[in-house]
Every structure is written in C-alpha cells, then in structure tokens.
Amino acid sequence: MTTESDTKVRSTETARARDRRHLWHTWTPLTADRSELMLTHGEGYRVWDADGNEYVDGTSSALSAICGYAHPEVTAAVTRQLGRLHHFDLSRGSHEPAGRLAERLAGYLPPELSRTLFVNSGSEGFDAAMLIAAGYWQHVGTPRSRMVTFALGYHGATLLSRDLSALPRVAHPFRSPLPVTRVELPVTAAEARRPESLPLLLDAFEKAIGDDPDDVPAAVVVEPFLNVGGGIVLPPGFLRGLRDLCDARGTLLVLDEVFTAYGRSGRMFACRREDVEPDILITSKGLTSGYVPLAAVTVQQRIHESFGRDPILGGIRYGHTNSGHAVACAAALATLDVLDRENLVARAEHYGTYLRARLAGLTGADEVTDVRGTGLAVVVETRSGDTAAALLARAQARGLLLRPQGPEGKAVLIAPPLILDAEGAEFITDRLERSLADIAG
Ligand SMILES: Cc1ncc(COP(=O)(O)O)c(C=O)c1O
Structure with missing residues (x-):
C-alpha cells in the first residue's frame, strides 16, 4: 500500500531530479546541489x-x-492589483501605484530627493544611476564619466555594475565601459568601523578623487555597509566626510542602499544616521520585501531637471518593459505600510x-x-x-x-x-x- 508520505517523498525526489537536470542556479558551483x-x-x-x-x-x-x-497585507495588495491592472508602460501612460509610491518615497527623504525612476533590480538601478550621473554632467556642460568606489564594493551583476567592483566573483572578460578608481580598504574588515580608521579611509578617497581639474570624477559611489564585500561596517562620520569631500571637489555622491534601506540598517535609510543627503540614492530589496522585483533610483531635483537638456529626447533615454510594474508598486506600498505600522x-x-x-x-x-x-x-x-x-x-x-x-x-x-x-x-x-x-x- 502506498502511504501519503511515500507519495510526498516521491514527488520531492522528482522535483530534485528535474532541478538537477534543467535548472541553472545563480552564483553556484556546478558541484553543489541546491535542490537539497x-x-x-x-x-x-x-x-x-x-x-x-x-x-x-x-x-x-x-x-x-x-x-x-x-504577510497577509502584502499578499492581499499584490492580489488586488493583479486583478485590477497588472501594469501599464510608464513611457506611454501612467498608473496610480507608481505615482503614489514615488510620492511616498519622497516623503521619507529630504525635500531635494524627490524624483524616482523605477527599475526591476538593484543592478539595473545601479546602471541607471551611472547613466544619470554621467548624463547630468553632459547636460550641465562639463562632461565626465570617471567613478570612484570601494574595490570591495558590490553593486550588481550587469556589466557596468560588476565592472566597478574588484571582487573576484564579478570579474568579466570585457573591456571596461567606464574609467574607475577603486579604493582598497586601508585597514582590516574588523578595524574598519573604529573611529581611528576614519581619517585613513577619507584620505584614501581624497587621493582617489584627486585634485586635477581636468579629471574630476562624475561620482563617488559607495554602499554605507559593504555587504557582499564582507559585511564591513564603516566608521561613524564616514558618509558625512565623503559628502564634504564630494562637495569640495564638485562631484556627485551616489549611495547604493540596495541592501541597507528600509530599516535594515536600523534607520529608514543608512545615510540618515549621519544626516547625509546623497545626490542619487539606489534602493531595492526591502522595498517590496522581495515579494515582487522592484528597485528605485531617487535623485535630487536639479539632476532630474538637467535631463530636459538631453539633445535626442529631452528626457531620460532609459526604461524597461516592467519599469515601475504596478503589482510591484502595490507590493511596495503595502510593505511600507507594514514597516511604518509595525x-x-x-x-x-x-x-x-x-x-x-x-x-x-x-x-x-x-x-x-x-x-x-x-x-x-x-x-x-x-x-x-x-x-x-x-x-x-x-x-x-x-x-x-x-x-x-x-x-x-x-x-x-x-x-x-x-x-x-x-x-x-x-x-x-x-x-x-x-x-x-x-x-x-
Ligand atoms: C549593495 C548592493 N547593491 C546592488 C545589488 C544588486 O542587486 P540585485 O541583485 O537586485 O541586482 C546588491 C545585491 O545583493 C547589493 O547588496
């Protein structure tokens, strides 16, 4: 006689066999069996x-x-939106969840950070942020594209985002699309958070930014906590010091808060711990609690306005089929309700x-x-x-x-x-x- 438990075991083994035969697991050695x-x-x-x-x-x-x-509230919001309007292309029209979410994000941030472009992953958000930073300098008449970042930073799996990092896991066989200056951590991962490390870190960034007026970087791009790079905590005052360096040299500060935003860092956004306002802020992961893919690139007003000077479109030449997907925006609005209420x-x-x-x-x-x-x-x-x-x-x-x-x-x-x-x-x-x-x- 076949019992219910026999049937269950058989169906799990079938699922595992199917997985081993056909599924290509992300970031996984071929010798590992994730179906376990x-x-x-x-x-x-x-x-x-x-x-x-x-x-x-x-x-x-x-x-x-x-x-x-x-979570019943997030699940219900997703189901409701799916039954109403799953999506409409934001390059051809609009839908209410996207506008409501953009407004909601602006409400959590300082007044200048008030314009959001939605994409589908942290990596895409990073690519968009790089295009926006370089585009801004073109529009204001001082073209530049060099980026300054942590060698141990991780910003995603697209070519542009992986090119910025020196982590071996994102090495690629292509020619670099951007000039990049990568800052090595001048102390160990365990020492990084100590106050004594602050001047060493800021000095390393100051050198990387340089003082050549013909080679001002387009942006300094960092995570407030080096997540994939080893869970590295930066010393108090680091983001504030970096903001001041960027202001002194006239370059943009781009913060990758894909991991840290929406409470993970113990603040709504990690940069708010030091009252720092980035020029461009990238967030994702917690935004929808991961229920539906979504990422946000929120920029200061003057950066958005500069795109009116784009010579081909007079706006940003960027977007995806599912940018600002209505179901994802509904999931994010429900997630933020939970985040606030609980x-x-x-x-x-x-x-x-x-x-x-x-x-x-x-x-x-x-x-x-x-x-x-x-x-x-x-x-x-x-x-x-x-x-x-x-x-x-x-x-x-x-x-x-x-x-x-x-x-x-x-x-x-x-x-x-x-x-x-x-x-x-x-x-x-x-x-x-x-x-x-x-x-x-
Ligand atoms: C700080 C940071 N930036 C960017 C990314 C890339 O995001 P995604 O995996 O959604 O493309 C990640 C992913 O772990 C991340 O931790």
Missing part, C-alpha cells in the same frame, strides 16, 4: 522544506523579506543591538575573529572560509539559515526579517552558539 534545500512555504520569519524541516530564515530570502513570508525600523535597531551584544562573547572562541554589524545585519567573522562553511552547515542542521559574505567567504551574515521577535532572536543566538560548539568540538 527545496523550500515549500514560509510564514513570518520561518520557512519549511520539502523534507518537513523547519528553519528560522536568517537570510530574509535574498536579504529582502523584511516583512517575512506570506515600527520595523526601531525593531531592527533593537534586535540588531541585542544580537550583537549576545554574540559578542563568541569572539572568545578560536574560530571567531570579530562580531559586528549595523541594524539587523549582524556579522560573525570566522577564521577562514572553511570555518564559515562548517558553521553554516551546522546551523542549517540545527534549523537556522545563514549566508557567507566576503571574497574569502569567512564572514557569516545574519540578516533575518525585520519582524523578528524575542523568541526568534533567542533561537538565533542559541543555534549559533551550539553550532560553534559543534565545530569547535
């Missing part, structure tokens, strides 16, 4: 796999699910501080070299990529999903949904401590 973690559903900050295992998701899906899984920004700061304090003790273990973070992005840096891999595997076996960051993969990132509660925070610390004991033993 076959997720079926989620609720809140928990997910379940096809084998019936339950996990606390310390990775927020793709570092995006700030409202957690199956005080997720304050919650991220609270549980991030709690986790860092609880986990600080791990630095006593031989395997852990540093514990740091910003908001609800907590990093446990281990001795090596192998140690981190072992820790991740043990944590997963104990019901906690985490991910490695950094070029050597030795930083373990804990970035759960911002709806985390005391029980979830306790689970994370307990499972991490036990997993570390497993590998130390």
Whole structure:
C-alpha cells in the first residue's frame, strides 16, 4: 500500500531530479546541489522544506523579506492589483501605484530627493544611476564619466555594475565601459568601523578623487555597509566626510542602499544616521520585501531637471518593459505600510543591538575573529572560509539559515526579517552558539 508520505517523498525526489537536470542556479558551483534545500512555504520569519524541516530564515530570502513570508497585507495588495491592472508602460501612460509610491518615497527623504525612476533590480538601478550621473554632467556642460568606489564594493551583476567592483566573483572578460578608481580598504574588515580608521579611509578617497581639474570624477559611489564585500561596517562620520569631500571637489555622491534601506540598517535609510543627503540614492530589496522585483533610483531635483537638456529626447533615454510594474508598486506600498505600522525600523535597531551584544562573547572562541554589524545585519567573522562553511552547515542542521559574505567567504551574515521577535532572536543566538560548539568540538 502506498502511504501519503511515500507519495510526498516521491514527488520531492522528482522535483530534485528535474532541478538537477534543467535548472541553472545563480552564483553556484556546478558541484553543489541546491535542490537539497527545496523550500515549500514560509510564514513570518520561518520557512519549511520539502523534507518537513523547519528553519528560522536568517537570510530574509535574498536579504529582502523584511516583512517575512506570506504577510497577509502584502499578499492581499499584490492580489488586488493583479486583478485590477497588472501594469501599464510608464513611457506611454501612467498608473496610480507608481505615482503614489514615488510620492511616498519622497516623503521619507529630504525635500531635494524627490524624483524616482523605477527599475526591476538593484543592478539595473545601479546602471541607471551611472547613466544619470554621467548624463547630468553632459547636460550641465562639463562632461565626465570617471567613478570612484570601494574595490570591495558590490553593486550588481550587469556589466557596468560588476565592472566597478574588484571582487573576484564579478570579474568579466570585457573591456571596461567606464574609467574607475577603486579604493582598497586601508585597514582590516574588523578595524574598519573604529573611529581611528576614519581619517585613513577619507584620505584614501581624497587621493582617489584627486585634485586635477581636468579629471574630476562624475561620482563617488559607495554602499554605507559593504555587504557582499564582507559585511564591513564603516566608521561613524564616514558618509558625512565623503559628502564634504564630494562637495569640495564638485562631484556627485551616489549611495547604493540596495541592501541597507528600509530599516535594515536600523534607520529608514543608512545615510540618515549621519544626516547625509546623497545626490542619487539606489534602493531595492526591502522595498517590496522581495515579494515582487522592484528597485528605485531617487535623485535630487536639479539632476532630474538637467535631463530636459538631453539633445535626442529631452528626457531620460532609459526604461524597461516592467519599469515601475504596478503589482510591484502595490507590493511596495503595502510593505511600507507594514514597516511604518509595525515600527520595523526601531525593531531592527533593537534586535540588531541585542544580537550583537549576545554574540559578542563568541569572539572568545578560536574560530571567531570579530562580531559586528549595523541594524539587523549582524556579522560573525570566522577564521577562514572553511570555518564559515562548517558553521553554516551546522546551523542549517540545527534549523537556522545563514549566508557567507566576503571574497574569502569567512564572514557569516545574519540578516533575518525585520519582524523578528524575542523568541526568534533567542533561537538565533542559541543555534549559533551550539553550532560553534559543534565545530569547535
Ligand atoms: C549593495 C548592493 N547593491 C546592488 C545589488 C544588486 O542587486 P540585485 O541583485 O537586485 O541586482 C546588491 C545585491 O545583493 C547589493 O547588496
């Protein structure tokens, strides 16, 4: 007799076989089998796999699910919009969710940052930001295209975004599309956040910007927290100092808050911690909680206005079929409602501080070299990529999903949904401590 559980096992094996035969997994060695973690559903900050295992998701899906899984309000907003008007091309007309969302974003930001272009991913947002920065200088009569950035920065997978980074994972076989000056971190990842590192970092950027009046950069482009680069926290005053340097040299400041925005950093936007106003702000991930792809490029008014001088269109020559997709905008509006009502920004700061304090003790273990973070992005840096891999595997076996960051993969990132509660925070610390004991033993 075939039982229900036999049928389930067979269908999971079929799904795995299908996956192994046909699915090309992103950023994955061909020797790895991602179908081993076959997720079926989620609720809140928990997910379940096809084998019936339950996990606390310390990775927020793709570092995006700030409202957690199956949030009824976001799900209902998506369904409602799908049944009404799934989308209309914003180059031919408009729809209400896009305008409402652009207005909503302006309401969270200083008055000058009031114009938003929507795209579908952080990488696209970055490409658009580069085109906008270079376009602006053309329109105001001083063309320039050089970009200054962190060598360890990560801005996406498109050619332009990967070209800016020196991370080996985004090396590409093409000629560089832009002149770029990449700033190496002058201190270790663990030292970067210390106040003593501030002058060293600013000095490195000042040198990279240079003082040649014929070679002023189009923009300085940074993440407020080097996420993929190793979970690196920058010292207090860094963004303020960078803003001042950009102003002194007459270049633009572009902030990539794809990861940090919408509460992840313990502020609505990480740049607001230092009251810094970028010229261009790129956000994504948390914007829709990852329910539907969407990214936003928000610019200062004068930059938007300069595009009236574009000689071919008199506007921005950029867009995608699904730019500002109505369902994505509806998902974002619902996500922001949840974020505001459930005080997720304050919650991220609270549980991030709690986790860092609880986990600080791990630095006593031989395997852990540093514990740091910003908001609800907590990093446990281990001795090596192998140690981190072992820790991740043990944590997963104990019901906690985490991910490695950094070029050597030795930083373990804990970035759960911002709806985390005391029980979830306790689970994370307990499972991490036990997993570390497993590998130390
Ligand atoms: C800081 C930052 N910028 C850009 C990106 C690229 O975004 P996407 O993967 O949506 O293209 C990421 C993705 O992890 C990111 O962390």
